[in-house]
Amino acid sequence: MTPKVKTTDRIPSQNLRQYAGKLLLQNEIPPELASHLTQIPSIKRKVLYHECQRCGNQKKFLFGTIPCAKCKKLHLYCRNCVEMGRVMACEPLYYWSDEDSIWTSYDSPLSWKGTLTDTQQKASDQLVAAIIEGKKEFLIWAVCGAGKTEMLFQGIEAGLKLGKRICIATPRADVVRELKPRIQEAFQKVPVQALYGGSEDKEGSSQLIIATTHQLRRFYQTFDIVIIDEIDAFPFHNDESLPFAVNRAKKERNTTIYLTATPRQNLRLRLALKKLPHTFVPVRYHGNPLPVPTLKICYSLKKSLRKQKIPKILLEWITNRKNQSRQLLVFVSSIKLTKDVKIFLQNCLASQLGVIVSVHSEDEQRVEKIELFRNKNIDVLVTTTILERGVTFPSVDVVVLDAGHAVFDEAALVQIAGRAGRSADDPTGDVIFLHDGKTDAMVQAVHSIRAMNRRGGFSL
Amino acid sequence: MNCLWCHEELIMEVNWSNVTFPTKVQRICEICEKELVLLSGNRCRRCSRETESDVCNDCLWWENYHQGKDVIEYNYSVFQYTSHIQDIIAKWKYRGDYELGHIFEKTFYQHFQQTFKEIKNAVAVPIPLSSERIQERCFNQASMLTAFLPVRKLDILSRVHGEKQSKKTRQERISSENPFILHQTLNNPVILVDDIYTTGATLRHAARLLKKAGCTNVYTYTLVRG
Numbered sequence: 042m043t044p045k046v047k048t049t050d051r052i053p054s055q056n057l058r059q060y061a062g063k064l065l066l067q068n069e070i071p072p073e074l075a076s077h078l079t080q081i082p083s084i085k086r087k088v089l090y091h092e093c094q095r096c097g098n099q100k101k102f103l104f105g106t107i108p109c110a111k112c113k114k115l116h117l118y119c120r121n122c123v124e125m126g127r128v129m130a131c132e133p134l135y136y137w138s139d140e141d142s143i144w145t146s147y148d149s150p151l152s153w154k155g156t157l158t159d160t161q162q163k164a165s166d167q168l169v170a171a172i173i174e175g176k177k178e179f180l181i182w183a184v185c186g187a188g189k190t191e192m193l194f195q196g197i198e199a200g201l202k203l204g205k206r207i208c209i210a211t212p213r214a215d216v217v218r219e220l221k222p223r224i225q226e227a228f229q230k231v232p233v234q235a236l237y238g239g240s241e242d243k244e245g246s247s248q249l250i251i252a253t254t255h256q257l258r259r260f261y262q263t264f265d266i267v268i269i270d271e272i273d274a275f276p277f278h279n280d281e282s283l284p285f286a287v288n289r290a291k292k293e294r295n296t297t298i299y300l301t302a303t304p305r306q307n308l309r310l311r312l313a314l315k316k317l318p319h320t321f322v323p324v325r326y327h328g329n330p331l332p333v334p335t336l337k338i339c340y341s342l343k344k345s346l347r348k349q350k351i352p353k354i355l356l357e358w359i360t361n362r363k364n365q366s367r368q369l370l371v372f373v374s375s376i377k378l379t380k381d382v383k384i385f386l387q388n389c390l391a392s393q394l395g396v397i398v399s400v401h402s403e404d405e406q407r408v409e410k411i412e413l414f415r416n417k418n419i420d421v422l423v424t425t426t427i428l429e430r431g432v433t434f435p436s437v438d439v440v441v442l443d444a445g446h447a448v449f450d451e452a453a454l455v456q457i458a459g460r461a462g463r464s465a466d467d468p469t470g471d472v473i474f475l476h477d478g479k480t481d482a483m484v485q486a487v488h489s490i491r492a493m494n495r496r497g498g499f500s501l
Numbered sequence: 502m503n504c505l506w507c508h509e510e511l512i513m514e515v516n517w518s519n520v521t522f523p524t525k526v527q528r529i530c531e532i533c534e535k536e537l538v539l540l541s542g543n544r545c546r547r548c549s550r551e552t553e554s555d556v557c558n559d560c561l562w563w564e565n566y567h568q569g570k571d572v573i574e575y576n577y578s579v580f581q582y583t584s585h586i587q588d589i590i591a592k593w594k595y596r597g598d599y600e601l602g603h604i605f606e607k608t609f610y611q612h613f614q615q616t617f618k619e620i621k622n623a624v625a626v627p628i629p630l631s632s633e634r635i636q637e638r639c640f641n642q643a644s645m646l647t648a649f650l651p652v653r654k655l656d657i658l659s660r661v662h663g664e665k666q667s668k669k670t671r672q673e674r675i676s677s678e679n680p681f682i683l684h685q686t687l688n689n690p691v692i693l694v695d696d697i698y699t700t701g702a703t704l705r706h707a708a709r710l711l712k713k714a715g716c717t718n719v720y721t722y723t724l725v726r727g
């Protein structure tokens with residue numbers, strides 16, 4: 042007689058694994074699993090306000106009141122994160138804590154065979170040490186084009202050897218999309234998932250995850266190491282609910298790595314007070330200085346833009362460019378202007394410039410257009426600030442049209458200037474800020490680019 | 502207060518209309534409101550569709566189907582089915598952002614007053630959801646719309662079959678079994694309320710039951726004409 046298989050109420054950990062470290066709604070879990078998960082209240086009542094425990098929302102107008110047909114009561118729900126499934130006051134949130142470690146300690150996870158420059162190696166060694174020691178925080182301040190992704194590899198390797206769960210978080214989906222193949226290529230044996238709105242990967246069950254900060258709202262005390270790329274970038278510094286999500290996604294004992302090319306005031310202050318361990322990488326990986334922007338004044342700029350005419354000074358600059366084979370990135374201040382500027386460039390300079398295309402955040406073909414530009418099928422790309430950071434093109438000149446506009450703050454301008462001269466084959470590039478009156482942001486941006494070049498040992 | 506759709510802060514004007522009807526304030530900013538397009542111009546007087554003819558072909562078909570007398574007197578819809586309103590409705594109904602329904606409160610009320618005010622003893626009946634669907638969404642959008650109206654609201658219908666209407670062809674919708682049951686007879690004129698009038702088949706299923714039970718006239722009042 043064959044022995045009967047004994048059924049227990051323990052759920053095999055493989056089934057649970059996809060829930061590991063996630064914060065879930067009742068309708069996201071099979072009912073039989075509910076009793077195995079820990080429940081927490083979904084909307085907490087504080088003294089003066091309420092707080093959504095998934096997204097951290099505290100704003101009164103982002104809570105709604107619903108006469109709930111299920112519990113027959115009038116209660117709150119969170120409007121801020123409703124796109125991810127509605128958080129209702131009458132239902133708890135669920136999580137499964139992965140304390141009995143289910144993550145793998147890899148022997149040699151890094152398959153990347155490249156080498157780092159001396160400056161990169163120094164930063165990388167400090168990062169590895171911070172991870173092994175389990176430092177609370179560590180900042181890598183690296184100029185645009187320093188090769189920070191490569192500098193992370195050995196740090197991630199060290200974490201994976203220790204069986205840590207790691208997340209690389211960045212505010213922009215475009216950056217997640219660009220990082221995924223590079224990270225997967227470097228860690229071929231390690232499953233990597235990329236999470237952003239509309240991503241193919243949905244589960245978020247892998248040990249190594251690349252995610253937009255928005256997607257971190259799905260996690261609960263699960264990451265040992267969180268690497269926050271572009272810590273200075275929108276929307277991190279003006280959306281309080283995102284730091285909430287990042288903090289909640291971390292384990293109690295964790296290491297947080299910050300990456301930035303343009304630290305904001307709060308970080309600079311902590312650096313000055315020596316409250317934040319850090320490393321500084323002032324040189325690009327190819328050893329050349331950062332291109333310093335040229336400021337060009339054009340008094341009739343606003344009028345030209347309104348009349349949809351190309352300012353003469355820009356026309357001259359474009360025709361006299363030193364290296365005409367470079368592609369051109371034109372930054373403008375609004376979505377509407379991307380189209381206007383594209384049209385007037387097409388009218389005046391199409392024969393000279395070739396294919397001219399515009400792109401912005403709400404453009405459905407955004408991903409394809411960026412890809413086409415990268416593959417040099419497009420010669421000129423007119424863009425809003427969505428391309429200010431994260432995305433790299435090998436050989437471009439850069440124009441900021443109306444650089445005095447408020448959307449171009451110091452950090453944005455430094456980042457934009459950092460788009461030029463990214464490859465070793467063409468390590469320089471022209472950057473011009475076209476304006477009708479200097480702003481502090483412009484002056485500060487040039488100042489800090491020069492300062493970084495000096496720290497990198499260049500006398501410019 | 503903030504715009505329910507874009508979250509921009511609203512500048513409140515105190516005027517006679519919001520003093521007299523304090524609940525009927527606009528909860529959406531001017532820019533978002535402009536994107537909501539009212540049905541206008543020449544419309545089919547039976548179904549509210551924008552058309553040059555007096556009664557559109559679909560409505561003639563319905564008349565014929567009911568042996569010369571359609572079961573509804575007419576449908577009135579407020580808005581065109583633009584992609585903007587589609588987005589709002591999707592977030593309201595499917596994502597379950599209940600508050601978004603208030604975007605329509607004022608206009609839905611006003612157009613009701615213009616269109617149905619004269620009908621004596623009318624009662625409003627929302628198109629119900631199945632119990633399965635209501636468990637999932639926790640509210641019924643048609644009920645919410647009905648509650649905005651200054652008439653007696655009666656929940657006398659329930660839904661026994663699912664809502665998977667959108668996947669059915671027109672023919673299937675029309676010939677399918679009546680998904681509703683009626684709990685109470687009444688002889689008042691009835692105004693059926695729902696968010697969307699698409700083919701009108703679902704609303705006519707409900708109207709047929711009401712007529713059979715003795716209602717004199719059945720009208721339908723819907724937010725958008727799909």
Ligand SMILES: [Zn+2]
Nearest residue numbers: 093096119122
């Ligand atoms: Zn929330």
Ligand SMILES: [Zn+2]
Nearest residue numbers: 109111112131
């Ligand atoms: Zn409830």
Ligand SMILES: [Zn+2]
Nearest residue numbers: 545548557560
């Ligand atoms: Zn019609």
